[in-house]
Amino acid sequence: MRLNIRYRLFFALLAASALVALGMLLIVQWSLDRGFLQYVNTLDTERLERLAVELEERYDESGDWAFLREDPGNFHRLVLLTGPERAYSPEQLERLERRLQRHRDRPQGGGEGRRLDAQRFDQRLVLLDGQKRLLHGPEKFPGGLTFRELYHRRQIVGYLGLVPRKDLADANQLRFVREQQWAMLLIAALAVVVSALLAFPLARRLARPIHTLATATRRLAAGDFTVRTPAERGDELGQLARDFNSLALALEKNEEARRRWVADISHELRTPLAVLRGEIEALQDGIRQAGPETFASLHGEVLRLGRLVEDLYQLALSDVGALSYRKNSESLVELLEQTLATARSEFARKGIALRFEAHPADVTLFADGARLGQLFVNLLDNSRNYTDAGGELVVRLEREAGWAVIHFQDSAPGVPEDELERLFERLYRVESSRNRNSGGAGLGLSICRNIVEAHGGTISAQASPLGGVWITVRLPLEEVAQ
Template identity: 40%
Template sequence: MRGSLAVKVFWAVFGTAALLVVAITTASVWRVDRSFSRYVLQLELERLRGLVEQVQRDHAVRGDWGFVPDQAQDPEGYRRWFNRAMGQQRPPRGPAADVTQALGLPSPAPDGPPRDGPNEGPLDAAPPDAPPRDANRPPPRPPDRLALMRRVAFFDAQGRNVGGAPVPLSQCATVPVEVHGQVVGQVGLHIQKDALATAALAFLREQWRDALWMGAAALLLSAVVSLLFARHLRRPVRELVAGTQALTRGALTTRLPTDRRDEFGLLADHFNLMAAQLEQQERSRREWLASTSHELRTPLTVLRALIEALQEGIRQGDPATLQRLHEQVMSLTRLVDDLHQLAQHDAGSHALALAPVRPHDLVDDVLDALAPRLQQAGLQLSLDDLDPDVTLQADPQRLRQLVLNLVENSLRYTDAPGRLHISLRRAAGGWQAEFEDSAPGVPPEALPRLFERFYRGEASRSRATGGSGLGLAIGRAMAEQHGGSLQAFPSALGGLKLVLWLPIGPP
């Protein structure tokens, strides 16, 4: 597994996820660390909203800051005033209510029983069923958990401390005090850095702990997903490796499963297509060797028998025997020539000698040369040329041999008396020649195989009347070399129809 694709994919996905988790967690905690102190301070300033509103009312009534009790000289009075201003004790109705309405500020709660429940009321008022309080004993003080009363300071418009905590303006977070649209001073809250740092440290510890747990869970999840994804990719890769190894061992029937719809499925389809083509080529090679050896064996066997008969005196070297020897030698020569042409075509070593060719004249020459044989075979020939002035860029010698092979095919396999009709014309931007003969025909399922090497369409066609089965294969190879095509169809005359198409321009 070391160095394999699955391991690389696993570490790539897991490493990317780990870096993202660490980066996001660190950035989040760093952001919280920077904004936590400011956030806490904003919350504390929000708690001073009622105090600021009350200060605005009192300043509107007095016109100065004399309404703030001196915390050093009258701590109890300052405490009562501060609690009332913070909303913990309802202020009495009086001139301040009129000023509040005139300034458009929020109105204080009215006297009397509270609307929200019986537990609300003055902080220094005792419940109805409570025992009487000692007159000499001071009233109980409400808890000040945030120590706001000891941290709040009041500053006039010039920034001078006019009450509250004795701290300078520079050490406070402030809220402006506006009366009639003008800033008359500020309410400041002394910033206690040690307290904020302690609270921030505790909060950040919780954040780090939660972030570490979430990061660990995210890393575990990414590891599981990376492992599953790596295994998902490893299976088709292993199948592909096993398939290629099987092909190298010669198991050309190997196929890969094609149940995937991704790139691996497409790769499996191409692999199967390649394996099928290799299997077909191997089958064709074996058939080619078997057929070639079989075709060569027949004339060689006849030659051997004749020569041995001459040697043993069974036969004499008369003209008839010499004629049979010559026929077998010529048959063997034609077969070797055909094999040589096919080998040249497969190797692509035979270059075309292109020249202007009039197919009408070329077909006439071939038919004139084969006229005696056609007459002897009992075939009636007819020719229709709708465009006799067509000129092709082709190799004259190979094109002549191509037409000769097509006429020879009808000459050898058509029963007498029979017909051969040839039609020449322009078609589909090129030149087309149709060769139609009479019976016997070729079964439709055998038509695609006519161009296979050593294939004969009729089992009754022997080598004595037919060729080696290479003529049409050579013809298609020549047509394709010229950039054209050669196809087989059933003929309306009852036999075979061969359609040759060649481009008019150079291939």
């Protein structure tokens, strides 16, 4: 069965919590076993110190160890008095005395009865006299045992040692450790249960925006570019939602541009085709007679249709990067002068003054001269077509920090401020009522932008101080372009 991301997150969080709880349980159990054993040995060490003080006092009273050799029970009494039993009542001490007496009356032969309990405090004690002869304890005790020296009048009279515990064997101690282990196990199980209760809503909360994004992505793939996702979160999922919304918005704009592009192309093609159809039908019906004027009209419409198709073809090649560029060192001043010289007659025919300024007089670019010529022709045609008669166009060349800057400033009419940025959109014309006689199809400036960007430059439009449009082209100089 395939699990969705909600349950995968749930099991991942639950597994992580269970592993943490299990690790904490093992570490705490190890620490408890080791720490509790150290604690018990520490208590035994403190008890050993109290016993050493009692032995030193008894030795001071008797002057030797005869009180232990004559009656070994005295040693057991001192052990009882210095241990936890020292708070016993006289009646309890009397019962303990009887138990010691029964212990002394047992047979001293071998066998199980002679085996010592390695966990009992008194049977882990080793007492030696000043000559390190055994007074109490097993005849064989572990090597490396640490002894506490016993003093009488600043002289060593004995040694008292204790074999440390290796593990716990006391019933009360073991019961305490087991109770703690069960408590820790219960706490770990409770932690896992609480983690499960918290992991499920957390996993659902984390999976909700992912599910929302997945649903929105399916709608986007189906062509619904208006879909948006909530982006209130401040984490990576919120950023992903914002990126998705940006993508949907870009696709929506591209779809709108595509539809507008198809509609505009259809409109641009329909106009010359309609004129051609009307002219031909008029000839067929005998309304017009074939003659030079008729053929000139037909030829003009065919030329307009050819220019439109050629513009569309050039723009399509430019969009896909298929326009060929043969770059060489080119003199920008010479290119501009040649292009302006060709266009002066047409500007003069319309009554528009054309002026050129170059500062400095020589600027070299690493560029395709033919494409730059196409760029300048399109810009000049745009100014000539949309500048009123009696106006002027000023072309100025400057050099700025590794860039060649060409300014095209024409006179009225101008373009509204909010429409300046759209001048370089394909098939865009400021006045939709303009026909092909007064302007173009709106593709020239789009081709200009692609040519400039192919040379690593920029092109922009703003209001001209002469009352028209100010187009600025920035191209990298030869040393920068290479």
